[in-house]
Amino acid sequence: MKTKTVAITGGAGFLGSHLCDHFIANDYRVFCLDNLVTGNLNNIRHLLKDKNFEFIRHDVSKTIKLKSKIDYVLHFASPASPVDYLKLPIPTLKVGSLGTHNSLGLSKLNKAKFLLASTSEIYGDPLVHPQKETYWGNVNTIGPRGVYDEAKRFAEAITMAYHRSHKINTKIARIFNTYGPRMRIDDGRVVPNFIYQVLHDKPLTIYGSGKQTRSFCYYSDLIDGIIRLLNSDLNSPVNIGNPDEFTIIEFAELIKEVSGKNVKFVYEPLPEDDPKRRRPDIGIAKKVLGWAPKTKLKEGLAITLSWFQKDISR
Numbered sequence: 001m002k003t004k005t006v007a008i009t010g011g012a013g014f015l016g017s018h019l020c021d022h023f024i025a026n027d028y029r030v031f032c033l034d035n036l037v038t039g040n041l042n043n044i045r046h047l048l049k050d051k052n053f054e055f056i057r058h059d060v061s062k063t064i065k066l067k068s069k070i071d072y073v074l075h076f077a078s079p080a081s082p083v084d085y086l087k088l089p090i091p092t093l094k095v096g097s098l099g100t101h102n103s104l105g106l107s108k109l110n111k112a113k114f115l116l117a118s119t120s121e122i123y124g125d126p127l128v129h130p131q132k133e134t135y136w137g138n139v140n141t142i143g144p145r146g147v148y149d150e151a152k153r154f155a156e157a158i159t160m161a162y163h164r165s166h167k168i169n170t171k172i173a174r175i176f177n178t179y180g181p182r183m184r185i186d187d188g189r190v191v192p193n194f195i196y197q198v199l200h201d202k203p204l205t206i207y208g209s210g211k212q213t214r215s216f217c218y219y220s221d222l223i224d225g226i227i228r229l230l231n232s233d234l235n236s237p238v239n240i241g242n243p244d245e246f247t248i249i250e251f252a253e254l255i256k257e258v259s260g261k262n263v264k265f266v267y268e269p270l271p272e273d274d275p276k277r278r279r280p281d282i283g284i285a286k287k288v289l290g291w292a293p294k295t296k297l298k299e300g301l302a303i304t305l306s307w308f309q310k311d312i313s314r
């Protein structure tokens with residue numbers, strides 16, 4: 001069988017690098033594109049010598065040119081934590097819009113299958129709970145998170161337009177909060193923040209009342225869902241996430257328990273437009289992809305905590 005080739009934008013990032021691992025392990029050729037603004041070479045260093053792996057330092061908001069025939073394009077490039085996209089508002093808007101356009105252009109040229117990493121943020125601060133794919137969302141277009149939310153909403157719209165107009169086989173994964181090894185300790189999200197804090201015996205910073213909810217999916221479950229979606233016949237968006245919902249206070253208690261550290265909580269202001277409740281309805285993923293997350297939060301957190309511990313002491 002001829003070796004298949006996949007281009008992964010954001011391939012040096014948290015999820016992108018795990019996707020690179022998946023495809024290399026399955027004998028694909030991988031082009032990993034990343035401008036390393038939020039990605040990190042350490043995530044893919046172990047792949048650099050592999051004959052099937054090529055890293056290209058490139059900002060996908062600019063035209064993408066590759067020498068080879070491509071079979072799949074997975075568009076994962078974007079700052080993805082609220083702290084990062086607040087620091088990088090214009091690059092975030094550009095990679096979600098121009099970057100998606102360029103990635104779709106690469107798909108069109110190669111007649112390649114395309115998968116967009118979309119997000120639960122397209123639901124904004126949702127008024128419907130849990131969130132089903134049919135919900136249109138509640139986004140503040142001009143708020144600080146709008147740069148990410150609207151870029152991803154545009155990305156979904158242009159993906160469907162390429163599917164309808166150019167008959168590209170496109171997939172849209174709406175990714176809910178995901179965690180695991182290779183997150184950046186300073187990306188500002190709740191998982192690395194709390195892990196950094198317990199590892200340094202600092203109080204856990206709870207934003208707002210801590211009664212807002214999230215549900216956390218372990219990265220390997222997420223990657224499994226993405227691959228199933230890529231191999232499915234679906235072209236409409238699919239929620240991929242863990243439906244076990246926790247308040248941030250419950251989550252902080254769990255981190256204390258897993259780490260065995262008796263740290264205190266400090267309360268800090270809630271960031272603007274922080275969603276109050278978030279939980280995916282994964283009915284479609286279950287029924288059509290036969291997918292549901294398997295990793296319990298406690299288990300995944302224990303592995304993630306020890307990974308960060310090693311990474312910090314390196």
Ligand code: UDP
Pocket residue numbers: 081082083177188189190191193194205206207208210212214248270271274275
């Ligand atoms: N959060 C918190 N303390 C922190 C970081 C985040 O209480 O140190 C809260 C944040 O306000 C939000 C939730 O945790 O309600 C998840 O935030 P994160 O930045 O991980 O991602 P989001 O789901 O908001 O995109």
